[in-house]
Amino acid sequence: MPADPCPRSAQPTAKAPRKKPITVDRITDAALEVVATEGYDALTIRRVAAVLGTGPSSLYAHIATKDDIDDLLIGRLYAAVVLPEPDPAAWRAQLLGVYSQIRDLYLDYPGVSRAALATVPTNRETLRVGEGILAILLADGVAPRPAGWARDAMSLYVSAYALEQSLVRQRRRHQDQEWVLSHEELLDRFSALPAEEFPQTRRHAAELISGTGHDRFEFTLGLLMDNLRPESG
Structure with a gap:
């Protein structure tokens, strides 16, 4: 039986989808989404980060506070x-x-x-x-x-x-x-x-x-x- 030309250990792995970069516009979009669906009382940096699928620390390059x-x-x-x-x-x-x-x-x-x-x-x-x-x-x-x-x-x-x-x-x-x-x-x-x-x-x-x-x-x-x-x- 011929050898596998591409052993399992050498099989190319699928790359994880590249995350969109965090931008001011995306932060604003996410904040508006929170207010529209949950009300202004629900708006926090942590909640905005969750909508963006990231952690709060990722937002601090663009914002400092609420x-x-x-x-x-x-x-x-x-x-x-x-x-x-x-x-x-x-x-x-x-x-x-x-x-x-x-x-x-x-x-x-x-x-x-x-x-x-x-x-x-x-x-x-x-x-x-x-x-x-x-x-x-x-x-x-x-x-x-x-x-x-x-x-x-x-x-x-x-x-x-x-x-x-x-x-x-x-x-x-x-x-x-x-x-x-x-x-x-x-x-x-x-x-x-x-x-x-x-x-x-x-x-x-x-x-x-x-x-x-x-x-x-x-x-x-x-x-x-x-x-x-x-x-x-």
């Missing part, structure tokens, strides 16, 4: 924001349009707006959007300091609004409800309050619970805008 992931997340979302050419005649509509885009991006990823709170943005896309908002305000003649403070206040409100909406989604019993309780339940509860203690709440219960969340979103941004005035002189 704050870095937060910055990447907001930067990725803000990359989708379309900024208008500043128009003094349409500045209110332009601001509302930009902040509505940010609101909707936050709402796509439950709780992700927490990543924008109490952080200093360094991502270029986040800074790009901040620059665009500032340009809209300055084009209307608002002085730099009130423009900057107003931008911070409106951004804070949008983040808080989106966070509350994500919590409402978790707590409401029916997915088609706007609030945790239905309007009918709220109206019944307010109307049943003792009249001597809560006369105004009882009398105006329907008005107090009127409007959708987005109606109230536009109303609140409008209140902030109403106090902005062009710089005199």
Whole structure:
């Protein structure tokens, strides 16, 4: 019987599939996947590493802390924001349009707006959007300091609004409800309050619970805008 021309010990072995390199984009993709499927509370460096099929130490060449992931997340979302050419005649509509885009991006990823709170943005896309908002305000003649403070206040409100909406989604019993309780339940509860203690709440219960969340979103941004005035002189 002829000798095996390629003894078993010399048989070529199949190479293990080459792992994709860890990159900032892959880290951001994995972080968004965690938030989209498990919520922002589940987002940790260890969880992101697990999604990438590696250990946490593999990520440290690109990030140092969870704050870095937060910055990447907001930067990725803000990359989708379309900024208008500043128009003094349409500045209110332009601001509302930009902040509505940010609101909707936050709402796509439950709780992700927490990543924008109490952080200093360094991502270029986040800074790009901040620059665009500032340009809209300055084009209307608002002085730099009130423009900057107003931008911070409106951004804070949008983040808080989106966070509350994500919590409402978790707590409401029916997915088609706007609030945790239905309007009918709220109206019944307010109307049943003792009249001597809560006369105004009882009398105006329907008005107090009127409007959708987005109606109230536009109303609140409008209140902030109403106090902005062009710089005199």
